[in-house]
Amino acid sequence: xxxxxxxxxxxxxxxxxxxLAATVPMLRTRELIDAPSNVDPKAWSSAAELGWFALGLxxxxxxxxxxxxxxxxxxxxxxxALASGPFxxxxxxxxxxxxxxxxxxxxxxxxxxxxxxxxxxxxxxIDSASGAxxxxxxxxxxxxxxxxxxxxPDVASLVAVGDLEGVESVExxxxxxxxxxxxxxxxxxxxxxxxxxxxxxxxGVVLAAASLTGIAEATRDISAAxxxxxxxxxxxxxxxxxxxxxxxxxxxxxELAWAQTLFAALATDERRQDAEFHAIGAKVxxxxxxxxxxxxxxxxxxxxxxxxxxxxxxxxxxAHVLAxxxxxxxDALSRLIRLPAAV
Amino acid sequence: xxLAFSAEDDEFRDEVRTWLAENTPSERRPRExxxxxxxxxAWQRLQYDGGWAGISWPVEFGGRGLALTQQLIWFExxxxxxxRGIDARFVGLSHAGPTLIARATEEQRAFHLxxxxxxxxxxxxxxxxxxxxxxxxxxxxxAVVDGDExxxxxxxxxxxxxxxADYQELLVRTDTEVPKHKGITWVICxxxxxxxxxxxxxxxEGGTDFCEVFYDEVRIPLANVVGVIDNGWSVAMSxxxxxxxxxxxxxxxxxxxxxxxxxEIARQRGLLDDDEIVRAFAQARADVAALRALTYVGIxxxxxxxxxxxxxxxxxxxxxxxxxxxxxxAVEIVGPRSLALTDDDDGRWADRYLAxxxxxxxxxxxxIQRNIIAERVLALPR
Numbered sequence: 001x002x003x004x005x006x007x008x009x010x011x012x013x014x015x016x017x018x019x020l021a022a023t024v025p026m027l028r029t030r031e032l033i034d035a036p037s038n039v040d041p042k043a044w045s046s047a048a049e050l051g052w053f054a055l056g057l058x059x060x061x062x063x064x065x066x067x068x069x070x071x072x073x074x075x076x077x078x079x080x081a082l083a084s085g086p087f088x089x090x091x092x093x094x095x096x097x098x099x100x101x102x103x104x105x106x107x108x109x110x111x112x113x114x115x116x117x118x119x120x121x122x123x124x125x126i127d128s129a130s131g132a133x134x135x136x137x138x139x140x141x142x143x144x145x146x147x148x149x150x151x152x153p154d155v156a157s158l159v160a161v162g163d164l165e166g167v168e169s170v171e172x173x174x175x176x177x178x179x180x181x182x183x184x185x186x187x188x189x190x191x192x193x194x195x196x197x198x199x200x201x202x203x204g205v206v207l208a209a210a211s212l213t214g215i216a217e218a219t220r221d222i223s224a225a226x227x228x229x230x231x232x233x234x235x236x237x238x239x240x241x242x243x244x245x246x247x248x249x250x251x252x253x254x255e256l257a258w259a260q261t262l263f264a265a266l267a268t269d270e271r272r273q274d275a276e277f278h279a280i281g282a283k284v285x286x287x288x289x290x291x292x293x294x295x296x297x298x299x300x301x302x303x304x305x306x307x308x309x310x311x312x313x314x315x316x317x318x319a320h321v322l323a324x325x326x327x328x329x330x331d332a333l334s335r336l337i338r339l340p341a342a343v
Numbered sequence: 344x345x346l347a348f349s350a351e352d353d354e355f356r357d358e359v360r361t362w363l364a365e366n367t368p369s370e371r372r373p374r375e376x377x378x379x380x381x382x383x384x385a386w387q388r389l390q391y392d393g394g395w396a397g398i399s400w401p402v403e404f405g406g407r408g409l410a411l412t413q414q415l416i417w418f419e420x421x422x423x424x425x426x427r428g429i430d431a432r433f434v435g436l437s438h439a440g441p442t443l444i445a446r447a448t449e450e451q452r453a454f455h456l457x458x459x460x461x462x463x464x465x466x467x468x469x470x471x472x473x474x475x476x477x478x479x480x481x482x483x484x485x486a487v488v489d490g491d492e493x494x495x496x497x498x499x500x501x502x503x504x505x506x507x508a509d510y511q512e513l514l515v516r517t518d519t520e521v522p523k524h525k526g527i528t529w530v531i532c533x534x535x536x537x538x539x540x541x542x543x544x545x546x547x548e549g550g551t552d553f554c555e556v557f558y559d560e561v562r563i564p565l566a567n568v569v570g571v572i573d574n575g576w577s578v579a580m581s582x583x584x585x586x587x588x589x590x591x592x593x594x595x596x597x598x599x600x601x602x603x604x605x606x607e608i609a610r611q612r613g614l615l616d617d618d619e620i621v622r623a624f625a626q627a628r629a630d631v632a633a634l635r636a637l638t639y640v641g642i643x644x645x646x647x648x649x650x651x652x653x654x655x656x657x658x659x660x661x662x663x664x665x666x667x668x669x670x671x672x673a674v675e676i677v678g679p680r681s682l683a684l685t686d687d688d689d690g691r692w693a694d695r696y697l698a699x700x701x702x703x704x705x706x707x708x709x710x711i712q713r714n715i716i717a718e719r720v721l722a723l724p725r
Contacts, residue, residue: 001346001348001352001415002344002643003346003639003640003643004344004643004644004647005344006344224717224722224723227723228722228723236723238717238724239724241710241714244714244717245713247717247721248712248713248714248720248721251657251716251717251720251721252660252716255637255640255657256630256633256661259633259636259639260633260636262344263633263639266344266345266346270346278632280629281628281633282633284625284626284629285630285632330622333629334621334625336628336629337621337624337625341603342599
């Protein structure tokens with residue numbers, strides 16, 4: 001039992017952080033807000049060359065063969081950096097294709113062919129046997145994507161965007177995310193995989209939790225830096241417990257989110273029987289940490305926090321997008337109570 | 344990174360589980376006084392004879408010298424027996440013992456450590472005073488050197504188990520002329536010394552093992568000073584960080600079984616149709632899981648850097664908030680029957696609810712934990 005990264009894993013963390021800071025710093029991400037696509041093509045192709053989309057794929061499926069725990073290290077950095085683009089859905093699409101028997105498509109996704117994330121509406125459904133989808137669906141980051149990943153707890157599907165009706169782009173709450181709406185009338189997937197073969201949905205839950213943790217950590221650090229350097233009444237505002245204690249609470253939430261996310265990733269890697277329990281727990285805790293830390297950061301920053309110019313608003317907006325990926329908290333809690341207790 | 348325990352650890356867990364199944368006392372623990380002391384010490388002696396005392400203490404001090412992982416396994420299995428995590432043995436095993444190992448002389452260790460492990464003695468903690476609570480360093484209990492003795496006069500408060508204790512880890516003011524952190528001494532006090540008066544304080548849940556202690560020219564040999572005179576603050580800080588590191592593991596693990604029992608009770612009473620109850624319990628499941636994950640992270644860190652850091656405050660703070668929330672949830676599930684302090688299942692939840700108010704006060708209030716986290720983890724100004 002060891003929940004600290006090894007030196008190789010420390011290397012994954014620092015190289016991912018450096019890569020993102022060099023290729024898509026916040027200034028670049030802000031430039032992309034008004035561009036047709038929110039993806040920086042050079043950063044995206046470099047990420048593909050680094051093997052990010054194939055990190056967790058088995059080596060016999062032309063992947064890197066790392067565990068879900070290693071992938072969480074990268075997705076935490078993506079969340080922290082607020083890098084924009086369909087990293088999560090493209091990574092998982094490679095898995096759906098690989099485990100669903102479409103090696104060519106798997107290789108394409110691993111090389112960076114972009115796949116959007118589909119969020120099913122309240123009345124929409126995914127058929128757990130065929131993977132067909134029906135009803136209204138929102139597409140996240142579908143610019144340049146021909147396929148969309150739609151996943152439920154039992155099955156994950158890749159569906160052709162061309163098979164959907166009425167695709168219409170809408171403005172997203174998060175300006176660094178692209179959103180569109182569409183309707184599916186019993187659309188059969190290009191390829192799908194059952195959760196018994198590979199738990200794609202659960203992996204999505206854990207990786208979303210990792211990115212949410214990155215947001216919780218980034219906002220904690222913004223608040224702490226501001227509390228230490230902003231002077232009012234001739235002292236740093238961080239000496240006041242009304243500022244200091246919310247900052248401490250941010251640290252608590254971020255630590256819990258990261259610990260549980262790692263626990264969940266390792267539980268999946270080690271095929272523990274309570275892996276599902278821990279994955280849902282991670283998403284619940286991390287979504288809460290990201291949203292509350294970002295919200296508290298806006299408050300700590302005062303007027304600056306409410307401006308578009310400061311990045312705090314981008315963190316809370318992204319936190320809301322990620323919170324809806326692979327089941328929101330309401331859905332997660334109703335699933336969690338039905339599972340057997342953790343081992 | 345991995346979650347799996349080694350084959351050796353699994354074997355150790357089996358051994359622990361078997362031993363606990365065969366040896367855990369079946370009689371109920373008396374609530375207070377000499378009977379409680381006898382019960383707790385007999386239980387320690389049984390563990391000692393079974394080879395389970397001081398699992399992670401170094402071999403040279405009578406421990407087993409095993410890894411922290413095995414200490415964790417012991418705590419996890421111990422928690423499953425339902426025995427209390429904190430009893431009269433707590434200060435000796437989790438405060439004073441580790442402090443003596445870290446800071447005491449050969450003679451002091453040789454005299455005290457075996458007694459603690461064998462279950463011969465009860466220790467208590469003499470830190471807080473009426474005018475020195477969260478601001479512990481402002482303590483005033485005075486000690487004056489007279490020949491080869493310290494002469495102590497003053498008062499301590501919130502001293503659990505003082506009424507049944509043999510020894511006390513006592514903080515006294517030995518220099519009044521220097522800044523407050525500098526003139527403090529950590530000394531071993533024999534609780535049977537003349538001039539000591541112990542008075543019980545009845546708590547809101549009815550317990551009486553909480554005490555105040557008065558010292559009227561109590562003479563303590565200078566040989567009982569741990570560390571050096573006036574350097575007691577640093578000795579005390581090593582004790583507190585141990586407390587916030589792994590000492591609460593049993594309570595943490597028991598929270599998980601408490602939540603599962605409550606879910607079962609809610610199910611039996613048809614309360615799981617209520618969305619609000621479902622959400623509260625599912626959230627509690629997630630939060631308890633995260634607490635355990637954080638405990639595992641803490642143990643992983645401790646293995647690389649043996650003295651627990653301020654991260655222990657994060658665990659303590661989260662545990663306090665969570666255990667209070669769950670205790671409150673319990674009385675909600677039990678309903679009006681939680682009003683009766685009867686010695687049955689329903690009544691015991693009420694007891695636990697009342698006791699839970701101490702969780703965010705004892706061992707450093709939650710406000711102080713937040714200060715520690717903000718100042719030492721986030722580097723915010725004081």
